[in-house]
Amino acid sequence: MAVDNDGIAVVTLQRPPVNSLNLDLLQAMNNTFDDVAKNKSKGMILTSASPTVFSAGLDIMEMYKPDPKRVETFWVTLQDMWLKLFGASFPTAAAINGHAPAGGCLIATSCEYRVMLSGKFTIGLNETALGIVAPTWFQDSLRHTIPTRQAEIALTTGKMFTVDEALKVGLIDETAADKAEAIEKCKKFIKRFDKIPSLARGMTKQIFRQEVLKKLLTNRQADTKQFLDLVNQPKVQQSLELYLAMLKQKSQK
Numbered sequence: 001m002a003v004d005n006d007g008i009a010v011v012t013l014q015r016p017p018v019n020s021l022n023l024d025l026l027q028a029m030n031n032t033f034d035d036v037a038k039n040k041s042k043g044m045i046l047t048s049a050s051p052t053v054f055s056a057g058l059d060i061m062e063m064y065k066p067d068p069k070r071v072e073t074f075w076v077t078l079q080d081m082w083l084k085l086f087g088a089s090f091p092t093a094a095a096i097n098g099h100a101p102a103g104g105c106l107i108a109t110s111c112e113y114r115v116m117l118s119g120k121f122t123i124g125l126n127e128t129a130l131g132i133v134a135p136t137w138f139q140d141s142l143r144h145t146i147p148t149r150q151a152e153i154a155l156t157t158g159k160m161f162t163v164d165e166a167l168k169v170g171l172i173d174e175t176a177a178d179k180a181e182a183i184e185k186c187k188k189f190i191k192r193f194d195k196i197p198s199l200a201r202g203m204t205k206q207i208f209r210q211e212v213l214k215k216l217l218t219n220r221q222a223d224t225k226q227f228l229d230l231v232n233q234p235k236v237q238q239s240l241e242l243y244l245a246m247l248k249q250k251s252q253k
């Protein structure tokens with residue numbers, strides 16, 4: 001993690017090749033978010049070390065033929081990551097320098113501001129297209145970002161937005177020509193709060209987001225059970241195997 005002299009933490013996801021979210025990466029993100037809060041940074045920008053992928057979402061290997069204890073810890077750690085990021089009192093922004101499907105889109109929509117590189121990248125919650133259901137809090141993060149009607153259509157169709165489409169619907173706030181420009185634009189957003197008392201800002205954000213946060217906090221065990229029941233179904237395991245094979249085949253072309 002790098003903190004620049006403006007006191008803004010720039011956190012770079014660095015798990016090649018595609019920043020898929022496995023248990024280790026999620027734990028590292030949680031520790032980093034705690035550090036950013038402790039260090040009283042002015043704000044945090046999330047970006048990726050990959051030139052083409054912001055994050056490929058959940059690491060499918062964590063869900064394929066899983067160890068029972070590990071997969072439960074994986075899900076609870078993912079919930080923690082979302083609660084910390086979506087509920088952070090400090091300002092958050094995402095410099096999206098590549099594709100952001102599914103869990104990648106979840107990270108971006110948990111932030112308060114998004115700048116995405118122009119190019120052939122896509123962003124969205126594609127779960128239904130994979131035959132799975134985006135958990136309530138994934139859906140809530142999207143609904144919190146774009147108008148409800150567009151969110152419903154995007155979720156039910158598993159839509160992956162191009163950069164232009166994402167800008168038009170408000171899924172991203174700005175575009176940038178390169179990563180440096182994206183980070184600069186995110187910093188400009190965070191610096192808007194320089195003259196706003198941070199306690200008032202943080203509390204206002206928390207009040208604004210509390211309904212959605214409370215939904216998961218009061219439902220955590222049921223949410224975990226639902227995930228574990230789903231992931232352990234033979235049909236789901238079969239789908240995961242096929243999906244992994246498809247990804248592998250694609251990457252070898």
Ligand SMILES: CCCCCCCCCC/C=C/CC(=O)SCCNC(=O)CCNC(=O)[C@H](O)C(C)(C)COP(=O)(O)OP(=O)(O)OC[C@H]1O[C@@H](n2cnc3c(N)ncnc32)[C@H](O)[C@@H]1OP(=O)(O)O
Pocket residue numbers: 017018020052053055056057058059060061063099101102103104126127130131132133134135227230231236239240243244247248249250251252
């Ligand atoms: C399908 C049924 C699932 C049932 C599960 C039930 C549980 C419910 C949970 C609900 C929530 C789910 C949210 C998620 O996040 S699920 C993950 C969804 N993610 C995706 O669909 C993205 C898949 N990846 C891609 O589309 C592309 O990789 C990319 C991000 C566009 C990048 O393309 P690029 O060409 O640069 O890279 P490659 O495709 O060649 O990939 C390089 C290697 O990385 C492996 N890979 C890619 N994505 C994942 C992933 N999410 N998890 C694990 N591994 C991944 C890919 O296989 C290549 O591996 P290889 O080099 O060994 O061949």
